[in-house]
Amino acid sequence: MTDTRDNGPDGPENPPADGDGHDALLESVLESISDAFYALDRDWRYVIFNRAAEQYFGVSRDNVIGRSIWDLFPQGRGTAFERCCRRAMDERVTSTFESPSAIRPGRTVELRVAPMSGGGIGVALNDVTERKRAEAALRESEQRLDLAVRAHGVGIFDWHIPSGRVLWSEEEERLFGLEPGTFDGRIESWRDRVASEDFAAIRARTREAIAARRDHLDFRFRIHRPDGQLRHIEGAARILYGPDGGAERMVGTNMDVTDRVAAEQRQRLLINELNHRVKNTLAAVQSIAAQTVRRADTLAEFRDSFEGRLMALSGAHDVLTRHQWDSADLADVVDGVMQPFHPGERLQVSGPPVRLSPGQALAFAMAIHELATNAVKYGAWSGVAGRVRIGWVTEGRPDRPGEVRFTWSEEGGPPVRPPSRQGFGSRLLRQGLVRDLGGAVDLAFAPEGLRCDIRAPLAEVD
Structure with a gap:
């Protein structure tokens, strides 16, 4: 039989057998x-x-080929590695x-043990320490992100x-307001939940951002x-563009910012209210100053006189401040005004709890101060035996708001005569108090002592 194989210069004279070529290719691969790879025969030899x-x-192949793995690495005995090797050797698994x-130490490896033809097994080993650390870091990062998202109520969306x-x-x-897993994934379902007047604005801003190829968008809607x-709701988004x-x-x-929006609205209201109160207070001080200088000799x-009236005004402000300017108790107003006068046992106060609006509290404070100042100068407290009684009662009917009846009465002082001219105090009581309280005031200059009766409707307070 003639050998037709090419034995010329372009081909080998003695080509390797098919088995030798396969082994050489396997060894090259x-x-x-x-990955570290080694193979063991049926007798556990490399x-x-x-x-x-x-x-x-860290060993040369010349030092391991032909030797038993259990002699070279006895630490593998009794481990999961040995059990896997025996399953691959005996059960071909x-x-x-x-x-x-x-x-x-400190490294993690991934091992794959597989049966090989001829009865032995192959072991592929890959050091996966860095991958495991990266995975652990990623899990930790995801956990931190999840905790932050849940703690701050941050929702995430991805719109294709x-x-x-x-x-x-x-x-x-x-x-x-949906149970987890119940959103149907349609952009129309989101649109249906957005307030109609806000959706038009969001759509316009989104189209504008895309037309300008901006990659960032901020928005707020209801x-x-x-x-x-x-x-x-307040949010931010990144826009991703295709090729x-x-x-x-x-x-x-x-994020849900409803509470923050409400707080901002309350702050604006408070600032407006503060501006209003400051203007009113300045107007009151201006009026007090003008009236006082007109009557002072x-x-x-x-x-x-001016300092006393300012202190009365300040005392009423203190009472209101303790209650965030929501309301003030009439007894607290009386106590605050009376403290500078030190009346002691020469003053009797009685009356049920009555809540006054800020305007009513200021009006009563100024009126009580004028009555007390008059008592010190001309009335019951100008002598050593005079006394003042302050009392009030409330009245009300189902068909109208409640009403307070306040009485100031003096006794034991010098004989009282009607004043020859109407001063600031009288005008404050007869005109200013009627205007500020929307009620009625009756001043009686009886010989035994001054008596002032005030009737005023009670405003509704929280």
Whole structure:
């Protein structure tokens, strides 16, 4: 038989047998891979030990080929590795598992043990320490993100713009008043929940951002929850564009800022109210100053009268401040005005709890101060035996607001005569108090002592 194989210069004179070529190719492949690989025969002797295995184990293949693995690495006995090797050898079962390295403390390896033709087994080993650390760091980062998202109520959405499909996180569903897992994933379902007057603005801003190829968008809108609540939502998103320049996705976050919006509104109201009160207070001080200087004969008299009236005004402000300017108790107003006069046992006060509005509290404070000042100068407290009684009662009917009847009466002082001219105090009581309280005032200059009766409707206070 003639040998037709090419024995010329372009071909080998003695080509390798098919088996030798296969073995050479396998050896080349095993030498090129990054995984440590070795093979054991039926007697647990090394028959293959690639370059990566030499580097990992720190031994030369010349020192391991033909020797038993259990003689070279006895620490593998009784471990999960030995059990997997015996399953592969005896039952021809492939196993893959991760384990701490037996020869490199602190490292983690992934091992794959598989049966090989001829009855032996092959072992591929890959050091996965860095991958495991990266996975652990990623899990920790995800856990921190999840905790932050849940703690701050941040919802996350991912809108695929061409298809209109939307993915919502569980927190996003809760934000919109839905049970987790119940959102149907349609952009139309989101639109249906947004207040109609806000949706038009969001759509316009989104189209404007996409037309300008901006990648960031901030927004605020209101939503209607299934339970009927109207909530304020604030968010931010990134717009992702495709190769053709079209907007493909919008990924962003939402937060419920209803409480913050309410706080901002309350702050604006408080600032407006403060401005109003400051203007009113300045007007009151201006009026007090003008009336006092008109009736004072000396600078000292002006100073004493003016300071006293300002202190009465300040005392009423203190009472209101303790109650956040919501209301004040009439007894607290009386006590605050009376303290500078030190009346002691020469003053009797009685009356049920009565809540006054801020305007009523200021009006009563100024009136009580004028009555007390008059009692010190001309009335019951100008002598040593005079006394003052302050009392009030409330009246009310179902068909109208309640009313307070306040009485100031003096006794034991010098005989009283009607004044020859009407001073600031009289005008304050007869005109200012009637105007500020919307009630009626009766001043009686009886010989035995001054008596002042005030009737005023009670405003509704919280």
